[in-house]
Amino acid sequence: MKVAFATRDMVHINAHFGWAPQIAVYDVSTDGYKFLDAIKFEGTLKEDGNEDKLVPKIEALADCTIVYVSAIGGSAAARLIRKKVTPIKARSEEEQITEILENLVTTLNGNPPPWLRKVLATEANKANGFEEEEE
Numbered sequence: 001m002k003v004a005f006a007t008r009d010m011v012h013i014n015a016h017f018g019w020a021p022q023i024a025v026y027d028v029s030t031d032g033y034k035f036l037d038a039i040k041f042e043g044t045l046k047e048d049g050n051e052d053k054l055v056p057k058i059e060a061l062a063d064c065t066i067v068y069v070s071a072i073g074g075s076a077a078a079r080l081i082r083k084k085v086t087p088i089k090a091r092s093e094e095e096q097i098t099e100i101l102e103n104l105v106t107t108l109n110g111n112p113p114p115w116l117r118k119v120l121a122t123e124a125n126k127a128n129g130f131e132e133e134e135e
Contacts, residue, residue, distance in 0.1 A: 001065040001123055002036065003028050003104065004085075005097045010038060013090035013097060017072040018054060025064065026101060030108045033101040054079065061085050065119050068100060086115070 005013050006020035015021065025036045039060045054076050061067055066086045070093050077087045090100075107113075112120065 001028055001119065002026070002063055003033075003101070004039075004061050004064045004067040005100070006067065006069040007097065011096060012093060013068045013095050013100065014070050014093035017057065017067070017069040017076050017087065020057070020069070023057065023060065023067070024097060025061075026097075028101060028104050028108070030105065032105055058083060058085075065116075065123075068097075084119075086119075 003026050005024045005026075006015040006017050007013060007024050008015045008021060010022070010024055021041060023039045023041075025039060027034045027036050041057060058076070058079050061080065062083055062085070064085050066088055067080065068088050068090055070090055072080075072087050072089065080087050107116070108120075
């Protein structure tokens with residue numbers, strides 16, 4: 001599964017989703033994790049009420065399962081959830097990306113929560129050529 005992190009320094013989860021200058025994307029599985037891409041965003045990223053600037057970020061995360069952020073607005077969170085991307089708020093801006101990645105691998109090898117098991121099953125079906133039916 002792909003997991004994204006809103007970051008200013010590529011080490012910590014220290015960026016508000018709407019203001020994030022970059023988003024680090026990793027592939028996470030029971031075998032470990034691998035860095036895939038750093039998606040960079042330019043232009044005015046400060047809070048200004050212009051929600052159109054969220055569109056490129058939301059589209060860039062379309063195939064991600066989770067995005068970790070230091071903060072996120074309600075509208076952006078709702079838009080991500082509609083795209084089946086789960087936003088998760090970091091405990092602090094000092095929380096490191098690698099710490100979360102290691103915890104995710106441990107969780108995947110243990111007993112993932114029901115919502116994550118469902119996501120993993122859906123991804124496995126897609127990988128095997130089966131599409132999930134809408135309920």
